[in-house]
Amino acid sequence: MIKIYAPASIGNINVGFDVLGVAISPENGELLGDCVTITSNNTLNFHNTGKFACQLPKNIKKNIIWKCWKHFCKIIGKKIPVSITLEKNMPIGSGLGSSACSISATLVAMNQFCNKPLDERKLLYLMGKIEGEISGEPHYDNVAPCYYGGLQLIINENNYISQGIPFFKNWIWIVAWPGIKISTSSARSILPLEYKTKTCIEHSRLLSGFIHASYTKQENLATQLMQDIIAEPYRMQLIPNFLEIKKSILKLGAINFGISGSGPTIFAICTSHVVAENTSKWLKENYLQNKTGFVHICKLDTKGTRNIGA
The missing domain is CATH 3.30.230.10 (Ribosomal Protein S5; domain 2)
Incomplete structure (x- = not known):
C-alpha cells in the first residue's frame, strides 16, 4: 500500500x-x-x-x-x-x-x-x-x-x-475559504483578452522586482512589489466587499493581502503571530459564509x- x-x-x-x-x-x-x-x-x-x-x-x-x-x-x-x-x-x-x-x-x-x-x-x-x-x-x-x-x-x-x-521564512500565511466555489474557467473568462502596453510594462517591473527582492533578501521591497494589476481588478467583483475586506486586514497589521489563485479564497501575509491570530479571528467572523468555510494560519510547505x- x-x-x-x-x-x-x-x-x-x-x-x-x-x-x-x-x-x-x-x-x-x-x-x-x-x-x-x-x-x-x-x-x-x-x-x-x-x-x-x-x-x-x-x-x-x-x-x-x-x-x-x-x-x-x-x-x-x-x-x-x-x-x-x-x-x-x-x-x-x-x-x-x-x-x-x-x-x-x-x-x-x-x-x-x-x-x-x-x-x-x-x-x-x-x-x-x-x-x-x-x-x-x-x-x-x-x-x-x-x-x-x-x-x-x-x-x-x-x-x-x-x-x-528563496522565500521569507518569517512570513505567516493566512488563508480563508468562505465556503463557496468559483470555477477556474469562470475566473479566467472575466479577464480581458488584451492588456494595455503600460499595464504589461508595469507588471514586468513588479514581477522582476519581486524576484530580485527575494534573492537579495529585501523583505519590505518584496511586499511592496506584490501587487496584482492583472487579475485582481477584475476578479474582485466575484468577491463581495473585497476592497473593504482588504482595507480591514491591512489595518490589522498584515503586510500583504490578495486573492488566492482564482478565488474565492483570500490570503494575507503577516510577520507577527499576534497579527495572524487577530486576522484569522476577523476573517472567521466576517468572511466565512457557511459552516464548511475555514481559516488556517499557515507556513510555507x-x-x-x-x-x-x-
Whole structure:
C-alpha cells in the first residue's frame, strides 16, 4: 500500500499571474490537502472519501483520479489494475489548488507503485497537462509548488518547467475559504483578452522586482512589489466587499493581502503571530459564509507531495 499526501497551494501570490505559486501547510500540523492511497488489486477500482468527496462527479470517467490513471497508463504502455482511494479534503473551486492536490497525489502514488518509470520532469509535465484539461489550458502555478513544495517560479524553458526561489521564512500565511466555489474557467473568462502596453510594462517591473527582492533578501521591497494589476481588478467583483475586506486586514497589521489563485479564497501575509491570530479571528467572523468555510494560519510547505504511509 502507498499513501501520498499533496499540500494546498496559492497560485499567483498577487504579483506572479500563472508563473508563481507557493505550497502551504497549517502551523498546527493539520493536513490541508488531498491524500491518495493505492493498493494492489486484481481489477481496477476507484473510491472517494473525505469531507469534500460529495463534490466529485458521479461518473468515474469524469473523476480526476481516473484521468490521472488513464494518462499514466498510456505513457507507460500498459493498464495497471489497482485500487485507488482519493481522500478529498480540499474543496473544489476554492482557489487553493484543489485539482492540483488530487493530480499530484495520484500521479506520484502511481509512479511509486510502478517503481518510478517517470522522472520528475515528465511527471510534472503530465500534471500540468491534466490540470489543463480541467481549467482549459496547461498551467503549473499550483501543481509545481504542490509537487515540489516552497515558492516556485514557472520557467518552462530549456527543459526546466519550474524552479524554486528563496522565500521569507518569517512570513505567516493566512488563508480563508468562505465556503463557496468559483470555477477556474469562470475566473479566467472575466479577464480581458488584451492588456494595455503600460499595464504589461508595469507588471514586468513588479514581477522582476519581486524576484530580485527575494534573492537579495529585501523583505519590505518584496511586499511592496506584490501587487496584482492583472487579475485582481477584475476578479474582485466575484468577491463581495473585497476592497473593504482588504482595507480591514491591512489595518490589522498584515503586510500583504490578495486573492488566492482564482478565488474565492483570500490570503494575507503577516510577520507577527499576534497579527495572524487577530486576522484569522476577523476573517472567521466576517468572511466565512457557511459552516464548511475555514481559516488556517499557515507556513510555507517545503516538502511538497510526499509519502505518509506504506
